[in-house]
Amino acid sequence: MPDKKAVVIGAGIAGIAAAIRLAVKGYNVDVFEANSYPGGKLSEMVIEGYRFDAGPSLFTMPQYVDELFELAGKNPRDYFNYQKLEVVCKYFYPDGTRLCAYDHTERFAREITNATGEPTSTIINYLANSADIYNITNHVFLEQSLHQLKTYLQWGTFKSMLKLPQIDALRSMHNANRKFFKDKRLIQFFDRYATYNGSNPYQAPATLNVIPHLEHHYGAWFPDGGMFSITSSLVQLAKDLGVTFTFNKRVDEIVLINNQAKGVRVNGQDIPSDVVVSNMDVWFTYKKLLSKHVNLHPTGTLEQQRSSSALIFYWGIKRTFSELDLHNIFFSSDNGAEFEHVWKQGTVYHDPTVYINISSKYKSDDAPEGCENWFVMINVPSNDGQDWEQIIKEARANIQSKLSKILGVDISKLIACENILNPISIESKTSSYKGSIYGTSSNSKLAAFLRHSNKSNKVNGLYFCGGSVHPGGGIPLCLLSAKITSELVA
Incomplete structure (x- = not known):
């Protein structure tokens, strides 16, 4: 047969x-x-000697990658290696506050206390609550189909259903965070996790406060060959198993x-x-x-409703910055206005939160000596016919001005090369409708x-x-x- x-x-x-x-x-x-090429959003590009991972840049839960090799009877380390980050991310606020999110929970909590005055116990309790949401939802909502009757006939599902009030699905992520924290900088810090699945913290259920657990409990990692090595190693495994790629x-x-x-x-x-x-x-x-x-x-x-999209500038930078790490966040001066522009007005706030990924911090050959490869991203609405040429022009100027002010140097004069990815090109390259990165949004309790x-x-x-x-x-x-x-x- x-x-x-x-x-x-x-x-x-x-x-x-x-x-x-x-x-x-x-x-x-x-x-x-x-x-x-393979990978979809998880691909790479090389521009004038600078290598960039084109899409996802944060690597968590590496066990899900290892599982594929183990399932095939292979040693994951023969294909794919990675290292855990001591510093998950560095954060920069408009008021001059700087935070370093360490991998160690108590050290991270102390860092926040020293910077904001928020009690260390509050941070630890918040992360414990995040863990509780994960433990209730993971095996039901993430690891099984929600569209098969057998899922709901299992004892584990029944036990999770009894604890549903604890996942905080009836209020928004933002409302939950502002009840937890007094300091607005921390509310903004934890609201940001809604963007991890392209959603709005002012609308998305507080169940999404599970996301910090994935980052601060399981940790963040860096693949030895950059993010694209996840793709290339799995393609090699698939080929070794006889899969044909056309x-x-x-x-x-x-x-x-x-x-x-x-x-x-x-x-x-x-x-x-x-x-x-x-x-x-x-x-x-x-x-x-x-x-x-x-x-x-x-x-x-x-x-x-579609999820948000992204506007990404790939910049080759002609110097290094010791104050920056692999992952860096430069917060907006007005969290509410930023999300209002993306989700209600369908445009981009003049002072957006800026994310910068610099893989050359861990993989030095991703940039020429003495240089860095900056993956600079802001969250933007999905494409609905906006004038993206104008939005890109204004966003580039606003981002460069923001970064120049915080870092104390004119960034525009350091850019050796540039490439851009926007909602239109995201759709054309990855067949993501309207350029929405995560399909539909999670701005609904259901x-x-x-x-x-x-x-x-x-x-x-x-x-x-x-x-x-x-x-x-x-x-x-x-x-x-x-x-x-x-x-x-x-």
């Missing part, structure tokens, strides 16, 4: 992970990718017969398959690949349940993985989506 065949649409991190898991299950797996091949259609996925059509050729897994944004999966089957479209899901499922309930043999479906965006959740999807495959 021949082995079963699986086709994965898209070589994003979830698509690669799904291919690995299906190969381990005994499937012959073909991955079709429209771009000439690049520069855009899937045109998912072939259905009697509501059964029978394969895909690529350049007019039908590729038969027993299972089809789409790592493409669900909006484009339906609108492009299932355009002939409008009756199968989940209209309500496709009309949900957001976890409203995300698209990992298995079609209308088409047999059709599955979904990636940031636009359950459990959400970001590397850890994308890897979990691949796990959930593969477990749903019969």
Whole structure:
């Protein structure tokens, strides 16, 4: 009897992970990718001697990557290595306050107390509350399908349901934080975690206060070869398992017969398959690949509010800055106004929070000697027809002015080269509808349940993985989506 065949649409991190898991299950797996490279958002670029990780730059929960190698019977260290960060991130406030988020919880809490006067016990209690939310939600909301009855018939789910009031889903993240802390700088600090899944802390449920636990308990890490080495190592593992990657091949259609996925059509050729897994944004999966089957479209899901997007400047900087680290945050002077502009006005505040990632701090050959590679990002709304050329022009000037003031040097004169990624180019490069990085937003109390499922309930043999479906965006959740999807495959 021949082995079963699986086709994965898209070589994003979830698509690669799904291919690995299906190969381990005994499937012959073909991955079709429209771009000439793997990784989707987790890719890289080189500009005039500066190497940049193009997308995600924070690495947490490395055990989810290791798990794929172990599942395949391989030693992860033969493929992929990483180191834990002693300093998770450095923070800069407009009033001159500077915070260093150390990996050690008590040291981190003391740092905050010394800078803000907030009691150390308050910080530790807050992180303990974050851990409680994680322990209640992780095995139910993140590691299993929320769209299968069997999930709710398990004893572990029942126990979690009894504790649901403790996950604080009925008030906003911001309201929870302002009740916890007196200092506005700390409220702004912890509100920022809503942006980790493209949401608004003034609307998203306080359940998202689980996110600090992932960073401050499990820690932040740096892959030895940069973030793209996550992609390249998993591609190598997949190839070692017999997975075939075909690049520069855009899937045109998912072939259905009697509501059964029978394969895909690529350049007019039908590729038969027993299972089809789409790592493409669900909006484009339906609108492009299932355009002939409008009756199968989940209209309500496709009309949900999209997550925020990003405007990224990749700058080669002609000097080094000892006061900066791998991860750096420069806060806005007005937290409320910043989110109001993104979520209500569909534009960018003149003083946005700026994130800078400098991988050359840990991987020196990412920049020429005496230089640094700056990945400079601000949160922006998803594309809705804004004048992005004008927004980019104004944002560049405002960011350079802000950084120059805080760092005491004219940044504009240090930029040796530049590349830009905006919502329009994010959509074109990664098929993320409107350039939204995380699919739909989490600005709803029921957001976890409203995300698209990992298995079609209308088409047999059709599955979904990636940031636009359950459990959400970001590397850890994308890897979990691949796990959930593969477990749903019969």
